Amino acid sequence: METVVIVIHLMVVLALVLVVLLQRSEGGALGIGGGGGGGFMSSRGTANVLTRATAILAVAFFGTSIALTLIAEMGQRPGSVLDQVPATTAPADSTGGSGNGLLDSLKQQSEESTPAGPQVPAAQ
Numbered sequence: 001m002e003t004v005v006i007v008i009h010l011m012v013v014l015a016l017v018l019v020v021l022l023q024r025s026e027g028g029a030l031g032i033g034g035g036g037g038g039g040f041m042s043s044r045g046t047a048n049v050l051t052r053a054t055a056i057l058a059v060a061f062f063g064t065s066i067a068l069t070l071i072a073e074m075g076q077r078p079g080s081v082l083d084q085v086p087a088t089t090a091p092a093d094s095t096g097g098s099g100n101g102l103l104d105s106l107k108q109q110s111e112e113s114t115p116a117g118p119q120v121p122a123a124q
Helices: 002-022 043-075 102-113
Strands: none
Touching (some): 002 043
């Protein structure tokens, strides 16, 4: 399902870029659409068709973008950081620091990992 929506999204993007590039700029220098007086459609008719096509492709672009966002959102649910915190079973100690809280366990781990005393390089 996701692959199909991505392919449709890419086709809409390419078509939208092409339609925007075909439109005549205000100066008329880069516009490819339209031409002399003897063409298939007048320049006003071509502008109306290209404007309408741009609007339709823009709506399709936003629709496929929202669909891709919803598909990605359904695929994974991020877990909460609080779900990973170990629950403390003992009540907080009134002495203030000898509890079984998360900060106390992190402090014990950092004290165990760092060696005691100053760190001096070995003499040669």
